[in-house]
Amino acid sequence: MxxxxxxxxxxxxxxxxxxxxxxTELLADDRGDEANFQAIQANIYGIFSTILNVAVxxxxxxxxxxxxxxxxxxxxxxxxxxxxxxxxxxxxDDVAAHLxxxxxxxxxxxxxxxxxxxxxxx
Amino acid sequence: MTEREAxxxxxxxxxxxxxQILKSLALEDMYVERLAQRLDLTAATVSFHLKxxxxxxxxxxxxxxxxxxxxxxxxxxxxxxxxxxxxxxEEADLQAQRDADYRQHVLDSFFxxxxxxxxxxxxxxxxxxxxxxxxxxDPQRIYPEQEVNLILSRYHDDFCTLRRDMVGEGLLExxxxxxxxxxxxx
Numbered sequence: 001m002x003x004x005x006x007x008x009x010x011x012x013x014x015x016x017x018x019x020x021x022x023x024t025e026l027l028a029d030d031r032g033d034e035a036n037f038q039a040i041q042a043n044i045y046g047i048f049s050t051i052l053n054v055a056v057x058x059x060x061x062x063x064x065x066x067x068x069x070x071x072x073x074x075x076x077x078x079x080x081x082x083x084x085x086x087x088x089x090x091x092x093d094d095v096a097a098h099l100x101x102x103x104x105x106x107x108x109x110x111x112x113x114x115x116x117x118x119x120x121x122x
Numbered sequence: 123m124t125e126r127e128a129x130x131x132x133x134x135x136x137x138x139x140x141x142q143i144l145k146s147l148a149l150e151d152m153y154v155e156r157l158a159q160r161l162d163l164t165a166a167t168v169s170f171h172l173k174x175x176x177x178x179x180x181x182x183x184x185x186x187x188x189x190x191x192x193x194x195x196x197x198x199x200x201x202x203x204x205x206x207x208x209x210x211x212e213e214a215d216l217q218a219q220r221d222a223d224y225r226q227h228v229l230d231s232f233f234x235x236x237x238x239x240x241x242x243x244x245x246x247x248x249x250x251x252x253x254x255x256x257x258x259x260d261p262q263r264i265y266p267e268q269e270v271n272l273i274l275s276r277y278h279d280d281f282c283t284l285r286r287d288m289v290g291e292g293l294l295e296x297x298x299x300x301x302x303x304x305x306x307x308x
Binding site: 030 | 138
């Protein structure tokens with residue numbers, strides 16, 4: 001489990017670092033909204049990084065427990081974003097809908113990567 | 123264009139990606155994927171920017187076969203910044219009220235019992251006082267200098283300075299036949 005855990009942590013840390021760097025560059029290039037997209041994504045990677053730490057603390061030596069905890073949060077947390085996305089779509093607020101979609105896509109990507117790493121052989 | 127719309131437009135334009143999109147659309151109408159490929163942005167990002175540009179009235183869209191095409195709203199960009207600045211302010215009434223309050227404050231400070239306590243040293247304040255004095259003159263009449271002096275002496279002993287400054291400020295005009303109130307004094 002240690003290797004999978006460190007791979008997952010490394011992935012999340014790299015994502016945060018990449019988004020932070022991209023945000024700085026986009027701001028310097030007068031692309032404020034795209035810089036904001038990066039900040040939003042960095043926050044989401046950061047949230048799941050924290051959740052992974054909590055999952056490990058609460059399930060020491062239990063890879064299935066970690067997986068169950070993390071998967072549960074991957075389903076629970078984006079729930080609010082899905083609702084906000086739905087509401088934004090209903091009122092025709094395409095800009096807000098885009099931001100909520102971005103959060104959902106990022107969470108989906110985290111989930112996909114988690115399953116790839118956690119279910120890999122070895 | 124209202125002030126709110128102008129602010130929305132300027133905020134929207136203050137972004138490099140959106141400016142690049144507009145520059146592309148200035149060349150020809152384009153669809154999202156074409157803009158994304160041209161500007162090296164994701165289609166989702168281009169869509170986001172196009173929504174903001176559409177909200178600001180900078181672009182519009184239309185269907186063409188399978189595509190939604192985006193076009194520059196050229197009428198908006200024919201508007202000059204000076205046109206926007208010359209639009210009447212939504213705060214015009216408020217500003218007029220503030221100006222009136224300021225005028226009244228100056229008059230209250232310099233007039234006492236219907237007499238001018240002193241001639242203001244500040245030009246802006248003096249003009250307000252002189253404008254008030256100019257109301258004592260009938261716009262349809264020509265006044266001999268003596269009568270001008272008599273009217274102004276009711277307000278201050280230094281009527282010569284008042285008369286001279288009223289001419290200097292363009293509130294009274296002088297000719298061989300005498301003085302008359304100008305339109306500026308109205």
